[in-house]
Amino acid sequence: MAVAYRWALAAGLLCGAAALAVALAVHDVRFYNLTWLQAPVPGAVWLPTLTGIALAWVLTERAYVRDLDERTWRALRGHPIGSELTWLLIFLACFIGGSALLATVFGQLLAGVPFTPVVRVIFLFMLPILFVDRAGFTLTGYGAAMPAHVLRVAEAKRWLGVVPLIACCALAAVSVYPTSPPTPKLVILAAAVGFITVAIPEEVFFRSMLQSRLERLAGRWAGILLSSLLYALTYAVLGSYNEFSPLPEGELHSDVAHALLTYGVLGVLYGYVWVCYRNLWLNVALHGALALVVASPALLIL
Numbered sequence: 453m454a455v456a457y458r459w460a461l462a463a464g465l466l467c468g469a470a471a472l473a474v475a476l477a478v479h480d481v482r483f484y485n486l487t488w489l490q491a492p493v494p495g496a497v498w499l500p501t502l503t504g505i506a507l508a509w510v511l512t513e514r515a516y517v518r519d520l521d522e523r524t525w526r527a528l529r530g531h532p533i534g535s536e537l538t539w540l541l542i543f544l545a546c547f548i549g550g551s552a553l554l555a556t557v558f559g560q561l562l563a564g565v566p567f568t569p570v571v572r573v574i575f576l577f578m579l580p581i582l583f584v585d586r587a588g589f590t591l592t593g594y595g596a597a598m599p600a601h602v603l604r605v606a607e608a609k610r611w612l613g614v615v616p617l618i619a620c621c622a623l624a625a626v627s628v629y630p631t632s633p634p635t636p637k638l639v640i641l642a643a644a645v646g647f648i649t650v651a652i653p654e655e656v657f658f659r660s661m662l663q664s665r666l667e668r669l670a671g672r673w674a675g676i677l678l679s680s681l682l683y684a685l686t687y688a689v690l691g692s693y694n695e696f697s698p699l700p701e702g703e704l705h706s707d708v709a710h711a712l713l714t715y716g717v718l719g720v721l722y723g724y725v726w727v728c729y730r731n732l733w734l735n736v737a738l739h740g741a742l743a744l745v746v747a748s749p750a751l752l753i754l
Contacts, residue, residue: 495627680719
């Protein structure tokens with residue numbers, strides 16, 4: 453069974469590479485015109501990602517990363533990895549389908565009401581925790597190990613990721629400023645909404661649950677790339693149904709190219725930081741803070 457999963461994961465990587473190649477060939481992508489949350493992608497996404505990965509690589513000892521891997525695999529002992537991955541993919545499909553369905557059915561009646569955040573919290577956070585992590589308990593008694601491993605972070609080395617976090621946010625800020633900053637109240641409101649409905653559910657789902665299990669089956673970089681691919685394709689398929697950060701293209705092949713070059717790249721950054729530190733607090737902070745910094749100028753029009 454494990455061999456079959458590995459072949460399936462390898463096929464997934466090849467399909468992702470093919471999707472990017474086809475999307476770039478069909479769609480005339482002008483890299484300098486790409487935007488993420490209305491900010492230029494080269495400065496807001498690519499440069500922070502390269503810098504963040506480089507800093508994490510420099511600051512992290514390879515032996516310590518291997519030790520964290522071993523502790524992660526011990527925390528997942530007793531979990532049926534294959535069936536859990538199947539459930540996670542089902543929940544991901546339900547998230548995409550539910551967002552599109554609610555927007556289509558109720559969009560005309562409740563125009564302007566964001567449905568995606570609610571569906572995201574349900575299918576990427578609540579249900580995975582209840583059914584995959586079994587709310588921290590399994591019949592084998594190992595269910596509480598993984599949450600404790602990624603949430604009770606006392607070692608100083610596992611907080612070194614604060615350095616890449618600050619560097620990424622600083623570089624992203626340079627790409628969107630100078631501009632008049634939004635009011636503190638608006639920033640606090642945006643941060644609360646962004647962290648609760650986006651950063652926390654997505655990091656719990658895509659990194660702590662999905663990537664960790666993919667790594668266990670296929671290896672470190674295969675896990676990072678596959679989870680990043682699924683992360684990007686999720687946003688590509690959501691397209692305009694994602695009220696907070698819709699893709700600007702409007703056509704599937706264009707959205708796929710745009711999502712792979714933005715969310716796919718960010719997924720690699722989040723995934724590599726996850727591998728280096730296995731610190732869920734750090735990943736949530738990086739995800740939420742980077743998005744908040746880049747989106748802050750757009751808050752002025754609200």
